[in-house]
Amino acid sequence: MKKILLYLLGFSVMAAVPGAGFLTDARAQIVQEEHLRLSERSEADRIRLTDPLPGEFQFIGYSFTRTTATNITPVNEVLQGQVIGRLFGRNSTETVDRTAFYTEQRFVPLFVYRPSILDGYATFRGLFKIDYTWGDQAYGIGNNRGGAISGGQINLQTLMANVDLRPPGSWWNMVVGLQRIFDSPYDPNINPLDLFQRTGYKLSFWGTQAVGVSWFARPHQAIHARLGFFQLWENQISRDDDVFILMGDLMTRPHPKLELGFNAWYLRDTARGAGGISVLGQGFTSALAEYNGAPRLNFQGAPTQNYKADIVWLGTNASWNRNFVHGPLALDAFAIANLGRISPVADGFDDVDVLGASFNAAVHYRYGMTNNDRVWIEALYTTGDEDGAADGTFNGVVTGNVWGSPVGIYSSHRALLLFPDPQVVNRYYSMVHDISNMGLGVAGGSLNVMRDLIPNRFSAKAGTAIAFSNHTLPGGGHHIGTEINGELKYNLRVFLTAGLSAAYVFTGDFYDAPRATSRTDFTPDNPWVVFLSLTWLMF
Amino acid sequence: MKWYLILITAALLVLTSCAGVRYADKPALEFQDIDYGFAVNFSQGTPQIAYIDEGAGDKTLLLVHGLASNAGFWRYNIAALSEHHRVIAVDLPGYGKSEKGGFPYGMAFWAETLADFIDELGLENVVYVGHSMGGQIGMTLAINHPEAISELVLAAPAGVESFSPGSGDWLRSVFTMEGVKRTPEPQIRENLSINFYRWDNAWEWMVEERVRMAKAADMDEFAYTVVQSISAMLDEPTTHRLHQVSHPTLIVYGRYDGLIPNRFLNPGFPAAVFALAHEQIPDSRLVEINNAGHMLMIEKPAEFNAAVLEFTRR
Numbered sequence: 119m120k121k122i123l124l125y126l127l128g129f130s131v132m133a134a135v136p137g138a139g140f141l142t143d144a145r146a147q148i149v150q151e152e153h154l155r156l157s158e159r160s161e162a163d164r165i166r167l168t169d170p171l172p173g174e175f176q177f178i179g180y181s182f183t184r185t186t187a188t189n190i191t192p193v194n195e196v197l198q199g200q201v202i203g204r205l206f207g208r209n210s211t212e213t214v215d216r217t218a219f220y221t222e223q224r225f226v227p228l229f230v231y232r233p234s235i236l237d238g239y240a241t242f243r244g245l246f247k248i249d250y251t252w253g254d255q256a257y258g259i260g261n262n263r264g265g266a267i268s269g270g271q272i273n274l275q276t277l278m279a280n281v282d283l284r285p286p287g288s289w290w291n292m293v294v295g296l297q298r299i300f301d302s303p304y305d306p307n308i309n310p311l312d313l314f315q316r317t318g319y320k321l322s323f324w325g326t327q328a329v330g331v332s333w334f335a336r337p338h339q340a341i342h343a344r345l346g347f348f349q350l351w352e353n354q355i356s357r358d359d360d361v362f363i364l365m366g367d368l369m370t371r372p373h374p375k376l377e378l379g380f381n382a383w384y385l386r387d388t389a390r391g392a393g394g395i396s397v398l399g400q401g402f403t404s405a406l407a408e409y410n411g412a413p414r415l416n417f418q419g420a421p422t423q424n425y426k427a428d429i430v431w432l433g434t435n436a437s438w439n440r441n442f443v444h445g446p447l448a449l450d451a452f453a454i455a456n457l458g459r460i461s462p463v464a465d466g467f468d469d470v471d472v473l474g475a476s477f478n479a480a481v482h483y484r485y486g487m488t489n490n491d492r493v494w495i496e497a498l499y500t501t502g503d504e505d506g507a508a509d510g511t512f513n514g515v516v517t518g519n520v521w522g523s524p525v526g527i528y529s530s531h532r533a534l535l536l537f538p539d540p541q542v543v544n545r546y547y548s549m550v551h552d553i554s555n556m557g558l559g560v561a562g563g564s565l566n567v568m569r570d571l572i573p574n575r576f577s578a579k580a581g582t583a584i585a586f587s588n589h590t591l592p593g594g595g596h597h598i599g600t601e602i603n604g605e606l607k608y609n610l611r612v613f614l615t616a617g618l619s620a621a622y623v624f625t626g627d628f629y630d631a632p633r634a635t636s637r638t639d640f641t642p643d644n645p646w647v648v649f650l651s652l653t654w655l656m657f
Numbered sequence: 658m659k660w661y662l663i664l665i666t667a668a669l670l671v672l673t674s675c676a677g678v679r680y681a682d683k684p685a686l687e688f689q690d691i692d693y694g695f696a697v698n699f700s701q702g703t704p705q706i707a708y709i710d711e712g713a714g715d716k717t718l719l720l721v722h723g724l725a726s727n728a729g730f731w732r733y734n735i736a737a738l739s740e741h742h743r744v745i746a747v748d749l750p751g752y753g754k755s756e757k758g759g760f761p762y763g764m765a766f767w768a769e770t771l772a773d774f775i776d777e778l779g780l781e782n783v784v785y786v787g788h789s790m791g792g793q794i795g796m797t798l799a800i801n802h803p804e805a806i807s808e809l810v811l812a813a814p815a816g817v818e819s820f821s822p823g824s825g826d827w828l829r830s831v832f833t834m835e836g837v838k839r840t841p842e843p844q845i846r847e848n849l850s851i852n853f854y855r856w857d858n859a860w861e862w863m864v865e866e867r868v869r870m871a872k873a874a875d876m877d878e879f880a881y882t883v884v885q886s887i888s889a890m891l892d893e894p895t896t897h898r899l900h901q902v903s904h905p906t907l908i909v910y911g912r913y914d915g916l917i918p919n920r921f922l923n924p925g926f927p928a929a930v931f932a933l934a935h936e937q938i939p940d941s942r943l944v945e946i947n948n949a950g951h952m953l954m955i956e957k958p959a960e961f962n963a964a965v966l967e968f969t970r971r
Contacts, residue, residue, distance in 0.1 A: 163759065167877040167880075167881050168834070169833045169834050169835050338678065338681075339678045339681045339843065340675040340676070340677050340678040341675065370670070370673075370674030370675070371675070371677030371678055371843065372674055372675075372676050373676060373677045374677045374678075374843070374846065376677060377677075378674070442850075443846055443847045443850040443856060444856055444858070445855060445856065446855070486913075487854070487913040488915070488920070572924065572925055572926065573924060574920040574924035574925075575924035575925055609924055612824060612827070612921050
């Protein structure tokens with residue numbers, strides 16, 4: 119009953135707000151006026167002044183090929199084909215005294231169906247992900263090894279399957295089904311990915327897919343809003359044992375140069391640790407959280423690690439002169455707090471209060487002709503907690519990586535190993551894989567210099583990044599690592615880009631702690647990677 | 658009481674949150690009401706051409722704007738140039754205050770229309786000054802009606818880079834009338850800023866004009882003209898005909914032109930493209946203006962005017 123009431127509450131909020139009409143719908147008025155004007159014209163003029171109908175079916179594809187040489191490899195046999203999470207973590211990724219060499223391919227087709235009979239009222243989107251690791255197994259499916267010669271791997275993921283309801287001329291649309299859940303109010307169905315790396319929370323908290331309902335509104339050109347309800351885990355359908363999140367996001371424009379956002383999210387976790395990815399589970403006490411480098415809490419002495427939790431995020435973000443419209447200087451920043459309560463399902467164990475915060479700021483300077491001619495510096499700080507939940511409070515940061523993998527994909531730093539690099543296929547790992555840094559908190563930053571050697575065709579980038587853990591692990595220090603990296607990108611043809619990327623990390627004394635390397639007898643070598651890439655955005 | 662405070666705060670937040678969009682809620686700006694800063698005359702022919710006519714001299718500079726703009730885009734040049742020459746800045750048919758409708762918009766059509774316009778006004782010693790698409794029209798005019806003009810100034814001209822059939826089709830598909838009509842103000846500002854090396858708030862008039870035009874009675878016709886213009890630039894290329902331009906020609910461009918060559922389809926240095934045009938047009942000279950983008954006559958008017966006057970005085 120409680121669950122039904124919560125669902126009703128979520129849907130009623132989303133249903134009520136569109137009718138509120140709290141701002142003038144200027145764009146809808148324009149549309150109505152245009153229709154009126156055109157209706158007064160001759161048939162010939164109406165045809166001439168109307169765009170031909172777009173095709174009912176549209177295809178957009180993304181292809182990514184990467185050939186990698188590195189000294190990083192997972193040592194667990196089960197994880198050879200796919201490994202995700204924190205480098206040196208429990209996913210068994212380690213540096214080794216030899217070179218791993220492999221090629222991976224990803225193909226992401228997007229099919230859009232907008233039937234003419236509905237006049238654009240409804241659109242279906244299906245997005246799939248097909249990964250190949252050449253001659254290797256795809257994902258953690260051991261029997262699937264040798265896919266290159268048999269070509270029949272089980273390697274298809276469905277990333278989107280949703281219906282977008284968009285009444286013509288309206289100022290809102292509603293997306294129902296499997297869709298992107300990003301930490302920004304912009305509609306990810308109609309905006310490029312790099313917008314989300316520069317706005318909101320830069321995908322650090324939510325940058326994945328989930329089933330649910332999103333209501334996107336543009337009641338005014340200065341306002342983007344989203345209300346969302348996403349079901350993260352549905353365990354037994356007859357029980358209140360699920361994980362869901364309600365998201366409310368607002369982006370405003372109080373000045374032509376300034377975008378200012380406000381966000382409030384509420385996550386209810388009543389799964390008691392049930393569900394999750396394979397044997398890893400999900401939630402605060404799961405191995406999944408540890409894999410991802412998110413906080414894994416432990417209710418020491420409790421007969422069970424099961425719990426219920428209510429987590430709220432309250433945050434604000436801003437970007438000034440994004441895309442360098444008004445000059446060469448651009449700034450962006452966010453601050454967000456996560457607070458709530460985790461209640462162990464065990465007698466005699468008190469609730470754990472949660473209070474953590476994240477701060478990020480970046481300064482960009484465009485010194486040349488294109489937006490690639492720029493220097494930018496970015497800083498990240500997240501609060502941490504040395505003893506997890508042991509003292510009844512947890513002061514670390516909570517991201518979606520607690521419940522899924524990968525969910526938070528902080529990537530605006532452009533580091534390749536120290537922080538997550540999204541230019542990957544099946545092997546996605548980094549040293550600070552979740553901005554919570556295992557709940558210990560992190561202070562870090564990056565500095566990048568980029569230059570278009572040939573405008574919009576050939577670019578070079580050099581960068582460095584550094585990270586310190588705000589709390590140490592027993593036996594270890596604060597310095598996680600310092601990375602130097604470089605990239606060359608050459609546009610062969612439109613949206614077809616070849617790249618050469620390389621990075622080297624000087625590991626710090628953080629890894630002197632056995633828990634940081636997940637082993638007592640292991641001292642990591644400095645990780646390095648060199649990879650060639652071929653990226654093709656097809657449309 | 659606390660709830661009232663929250664509501665008031667929320668209301669203030671909502672009210673101030675829209676301040677960054679300045680013109681979308683303002684009334685429509687009809688094309689006839691756009692203020693160019695100069696008196697506007699009208700030709701007698703069909704289609705009727707609106708034009709600014711300033712100054713006097715042995716030579717007449719015929720200023721022709723580019724895609725999606727109008728005669729007002731020469732406002733920083735007319736006064737300086739008209740101190741030495743008669744200056745006529747036209748609105749191409751389909752744009753600005755000129756006649757709009759189902760005309761066969763294209764390079765040849767506009768060239769023919771301008772040749773008729775020159776004839777109607779009895780102009781002699783015409784120095785054609787065309788910006789961007791206006792430059793491609795100028796080359797078409799110079800080739801199809803060489804007698805109509807005596808000299809040619811190509812300011813960041815279109816028509817000097819090649820597009821493969823596939824890339825041309827893609828470019829054509831990107832521009833739709835709906836897209837032209839529905840572009841929101843922040844995107845309009847961003848699109849305009851791409852025309853400049855460094856955007857200056859002094860050019861906010863362009864944003865206001867474009868945003869308020871979206872509500873004008875003739876916006877459908879304007880959007881139609883823009884889409885037809887893009888097709889026409891692709892369908893009537895001049896790249897293979899540059900050697901047929903026999904007039905003394907000045908090619909002047911901004912060093913940091915972000916639109917020519919097309920940054921997606923033909924990425925590269927602007928200087929390389931314009932130098933190639935300079936090589937192919939027999940009697941041409943090339944001038945680069947530093948720290949300027951595609952709208953060089955607005956971004957660096959003094960340098961642009963000086964380059965034109967030096968050319969006409971040679």
